[in-house]
Amino acid sequence: MSAENVSLIKGLYDAFGAGDVPGVLGRLSPDIVWNEAENFPYADNNPYRGPDAVAAGVFARCVGEWDGFGVAMADLIDGGNRVVALGRYTGTFHKTGGQMNPQAVHVWTVREGKVVAFQQYIDTLDVARAIGTV
Numbered sequence: 001m002s003a004e005n006v007s008l009i010k011g012l013y014d015a016f017g018a019g020d021v022p023g024v025l026g027r028l029s030p031d032i033v034w035n036e037a038e039n040f041p042y043a044d045n046n047p048y049r050g051p052d053a054v055a056a057g058v059f060a061r062c063v064g065e066w067d068g069f070g071v072a073m074a075d076l077i078d079g080g081n082r083v084v085a086l087g088r089y090t091g092t093f094h095k096t097g098g099q100m101n102p103q104a105v106h107v108w109t110v111r112e113g114k115v116v117a118f119q120q121y122i123d124t125l126d127v128a129r130a131i132g133t134v
Contacts, residue, residue: 008110010076021055024059027115029116034053034118035119036058037124040122062091071087073106084105089101089122093131098129098130100129102126102127103123106121
């Protein structure tokens with residue numbers, strides 16, 4: 001089962017990279033609980049509950065506020081019903097022109113072929129510098 005979970009998450013990142021938002025949201029459970037990292041700009045509405053909340057509160061903001069927003073997770077670690085992803089974000093913030101390239105870790109919890117929980121960990125200082133809050 002855990003290899004299937006890694007494949008599910010890899011497919012989710014592939015869909016995100018291709019701009020296939022329905023392909024991403026379709027991998028999420030209807031009752032997903034999504035948490036952005038503490039002090040990350042989009043943590044203001046944690047936890048996001050359900051795919052629609054994630055789409056509006058996280059994805060729309062990423063695309064709307066950043067040029068070239070990207071998530072490149074280079075390593076996926078099989079933890080059974082949890083998959084840990086290690087990588088980086090990229091992007092240039094519209095309002096300031098500040099660029100980010102922070103390290104990031106994602107912890108995905110999978111049940112019955114759907115993502116039921118997400119936790120982001122990221123270098124929030126790098127992001128804060130890009131958006132001009134520090």
